[in-house]
Amino acid sequence: MASRAPRHAGTSPANMPGEDAGGRRVVLMAALEAFAEQGFHGTSMRDIAARAGMSVSAAYYYFPSKAALLQRIMVDVTRDLIAALEAARAAADQQPGAQLAAIVRAHVLLHTERQRESFVGNSELRSLSARDRASVIGLRDQVSAIFKQVIAEGRDQGQFDCPHPAEAVLAITTMCTAVAGWYRPGGRLAPHAVADRYAALALRLVGCRT
Amino acid sequence: MASRAPRHAGTSPANMPGEDAGGRRVVLMAALEAFAEQGFHGTSMRDIAARAGMSVSAAYYYFPSKAALLQRIMVDVTRDLIAALEAARAAADQQPGAQLAAIVRAHVLLHTERQRESFVGNSELRSLSARDRASVIGLRDQVSAIFKQVIAEGRDQGQFDCPHPAEAVLAITTMCTAVAGWYRPGGRLAPHAVADRYAALALRLVGCRT
Structure with a gap:
């Protein structure tokens, strides 16, 4: 060539x-x-x-190396996701329901915008070195930790009826990530509409009373 | 070599x-x-x-060809999924809540058993020829159609309060598929326990009243 x-x-x-x-x-x-x-x-x-x-x-x-490129792509998109979630939490009402809705919206919106990075992030984790994989998994754990914390606050304050928070976090984060796979720009719903509907679904998932 | x-x-x-x-x-x-x-x-x-x-x-x-192998892997696992969902529906109570719980359980169980096929199915749809891709997408549409039908019945019978059924189907099928990505044999929960918790989450997602 x-x-x-x-x-x-x-x-x-x-x-x-x-x-x-x-x-x-x-x-x-x-x-x-x-x-x-x-x-x-x-x-x-x-x-x-x-x-x-x-x-x-x-x-x-x-x-x-090619490996350095893959690592950079995966680290950058995950760091951007963490920053988006933190900004969404900071801008939202302190009530756990509002907090959860805000981070779900931010998660969905990023996945309508960064579809290819999300796809590569999910399909090529296998291709990172053990060290790079551990660093990406560490960042993903930070994403999960944000959801865990909001759900724990909702349970502690008696606003969420959520008997199995670990599975609720997995279900919410994976359904939001999967938006990158099916969303098509110019499709039936605009990104904000998808984000709003997913926020409502997530509130139901955790048994939000308000 | x-x-x-x-x-x-x-x-x-x-x-x-x-x-x-x-x-x-x-x-x-x-x-x-x-x-x-x-x-x-x-x-x-x-x-x-x-x-x-x-x-x-x-x-x-x-x-x-290598392409024929990929097509066979993807068709077989999706046909097996459809068969598992249909068997689960047939064995369950006719009530929409019981039907939805049964197909969610079956979906999750298959994804704890066929983790590699699920991963290849999600990461290599791009690699199929246009014709093979269309046939696999046709089978996946059949999977979605089963969930759509059960949710439609629940709404028609006034048992599900589910204003956006299309997004509910997407959320449920993608969160169940993603189990293949995080489930580890011998981990904290046995496959049936994961399946039961996901069924409960799906019933909340569709606003099941019973």
């Missing part, structure tokens, strides 16, 4: 910090596209470089 | 119909294992044959 000229032809990317971030982003987007279409094991750095419109060596300048 | 001797060394598999089914099964299991670990695009018929302990030509005797 012929590689195209690097974007920084004739100039070391190391001298262009402003364009470095842009170059990293181009490689990341190319890797995401390739992993989503062909899978991690079916993708080479050469494929990624070709999709990014750069030479293989330019792609390697930005990321040391 | 050196291929090992075929299991039917010296004998044409075509002369051994009893062992044909066994041979097909060995190739299917090897393909499932390879697709789950390396992805469809990262797997060759050579890999599958090596895992199956047969020559590449013996593997091709049973299945004309």
